[in-house]
Amino acid sequence: MTAPVLETRGLTLAYGRFLALRNVDLQLLPGQRYGVLGPNGAGKTTLLNLLTGTLTATSGSIHLDGADITALSAERRSHLGIGRSFQKTSVFTEFSVLENVRLAVQSRELRRSFDFWTPRTRDRHLDERAMAYVERVGLAAKAAALATALSYGELRQLEIALALATEPRLLLLDEPTAGMSEEETHAVVDMLRASLPRALTLVIIEHDLKVIEGLTDHVFVFEQGALFEQGNPTQIRDSARVQEIYFKGRHLD
Numbered sequence: 682m683t684a685p686v687l688e689t690r691g692l693t694l695a696y697g698r699f700l701a702l703r704n705v706d707l708q709l710l711p712g713q714r715y716g717v718l719g720p721n722g723a724g725k726t727t728l729l730n731l732l733t734g735t736l737t738a739t740s741g742s743i744h745l746d747g748a749d750i751t752a753l754s755a756e757r758r759s760h761l762g763i764g765r766s767f768q769k770t771s772v773f774t775e776f777s778v779l780e781n782v783r784l785a786v787q788s789r790e791l792r793r794s795f796d797f798w799t800p801r802t803r804d805r806h807l808d809e810r811a812m813a814y815v816e817r818v819g820l821a822a823k824a825a826a827l828a829t830a831l832s833y834g835e836l837r838q839l840e841i842a843l844a845l846a847t848e849p850r851l852l853l854l855d856e857p858t859a860g861m862s863e864e865e866t867h868a869v870v871d872m873l874r875a876s877l878p879r880a881l882t883l884v885i886i887e888h889d890l891k892v893i894e895g896l897t898d899h900v901f902v903f904e905q906g907a908l909f910e911q912g913n914p915t916q917i918r919d920s921a922r923v924q925e926i927y928f929k930g931r932h933l934d
């Protein structure tokens with residue numbers, strides 16, 4: 682049996698007496714794509730923040746390759762390969778698309794070795810690596826454009842490039858298609874399918890089941906902080922429990 686890359690045991694986050702996440706046991710296998718579905722307030726973002734270390738669990742534990750990382754800082758977890766989609770705030774608006782991605786590549790390089798001396802040849806190497814990520818997310822034509830000149834959808838593409846440039850083993854995406862039209866959503870799903878390395882383990886929070894169906898192998902459904910149901914996207918779409926109890930009869934679209 683394949684060992685999970687990440688596992689949570691009894692993961693719980695309390696705000697006073699309110700449990701935003703309650704007793705969650707998850708196993709994420711290497712190279713698998715996971716969707717996290719649930720209505721507003723179900724605990725999806727809380728889960729993501731606990732995995733990245735933005736929040737600290739009240740009880741329970743998180744294990745990466747079997748090692749307990751529950752007490753590690755967000756920075757340490759990032760060094761260990763847990764990446765998340767960067768929010769717009771981490772895009773340097775006065776820099777070009779390529780320069781932004783180059784900084785992300787560079788930060789990864791600096792973490793690998795503490796050799797701060799960067800000879801010119803290494804500089805070119807960084808540019809090539811950065812350009813490869815820019816191309817991978819379909820932004821090659823905009824490489825020289827300032828980040829401020831990007832459309833909403835292009836900015837999300839840039840955020841994915843920044844996340845990939847840090848070479849995570851586990852990538853957590855929080856609603857990468859939020860606020861997009863159906864056409865833009867479709868384009869982002871295609872882009873993600875084409876750009877995510879096969880070995881990467883993905884966790885994607887999404888309200889849109891079509892996005893989940895297009896990208897994931899397995900879905901975790903949350904309700905009121907608890908893991909309510911899990912299965913492949915078809916099982917989740919067809920689940921009477923999910924349809925009738927969880928979505929209160931509202932049809933999943």
Ligand SMILES: Nc1ncnc2c1ncn2[C@@H]1O[C@H](COP(=O)(O)OP(=O)(O)OP(=O)(O)O)[C@@H](O)[C@H]1O
Pocket residue numbers: 696699700701719720721722723724725726727728
């Ligand atoms: N700082 C806080 N103090 C108290 N309650 C909080 C705090 N942050 C979040 N919550 C509550 O925890 C619950 C889970 O929130 P969370 O953001 O994880 O939900 P979500 O599933 O991501 O929802 P959405 O789809 O709206 O983003 C919600 O009821 C929320 O109001």
